[in-house]
């Protein structure tokens with residue numbers, strides 16, 4: 475990220491010194507699944523578009539990579555109404571997909587979709603911060619876990635538990651594919667006073683939470699807490715034009731791939747275990 479942009483962004487964030495009172499913080503955290511459920515009640519399946527870009531960004535999702543396994547297994551956490559899942563099922567005839575979300579309504583939309591076929595897909599309700607995935611999915615059986623804009627919905631103190639939960643079902647040699655909001659993203663800079671719970675954690679108008687990740691935070695989660703050997707981890711910056719402000723507006727995402735300990739991102743053994 476450009477240093478002038480970072481300095482300006484920091485100056486904007488430093489101005490917002492107040493935080494949401496504890497009572498409300500606890501309420502938003504306690505009622506997280508209810509608030510997402512209401513989100514899907516209002517928006518049904520119309521809010522997010524199908525994510526057709528995912529195999530451009532993650533080569534693992536293309537046939538011939540991890541998907542060259544005979545019957546690759548994928549787990550999409552925080553699947554919403556399935557916008558990540560449908561293009562994957564469509565393009566990869568052999569893949570089996572587990573998809574979970576803590577909103578019952580979202581899972582219901584997945585199950586009611588015309589593309590839902592129990593021979594190829596299982597959607598289930600699960601709060602990844604507290605319900606053990608290994609109760610539904612055999613331990614160490616999943617080739618790819620996708621975490622697409624879901625960790626930002628978790629309060630930071632629950633993120634490490636979610637990492638350990640997903641790693642329990644990941645195969646040795648499997649991958650976690652992660653994409654989420656990055657530090658200084660346009661949406662973070664646009665929050666007005668009264669929405670901040672703590673640094674980089676905000677509540678939206680509808681009560682859902684939004685956390686903005688630094689690459690350091692991701693490394694801390696997956697390598698220090700999760701025990702992964704390696705993390706390919708970077709900001710994706712998309713400059714927006716025609717914005718009438720001094721500050722350049724940027725959509726900033728973090729994108730990461732994490733292999734399980736004992737393997738490396740190119741599939742060979744990491745140096746320290748040779």
Ligand SMILES: C[S@@+](CC[C@H](N)C(=O)[O-])C[C@H]1O[C@@H](n2cnc3c(N)ncnc32)[C@H](O)[C@@H]1O
Pocket residue numbers: 506510511522525551552553554555556557558574575576577580600601602603621622623624627628
């Ligand atoms: C921004 S949506 C992303 C949906 C989907 N991954 C996609 O790419 O379209 C975030 C989803 O995470 C779900 N979610 C948030 N916290 C969760 C939790 N603790 N356990 C399971 N799902 C959660 C929400 O219900 C919501 O459907």
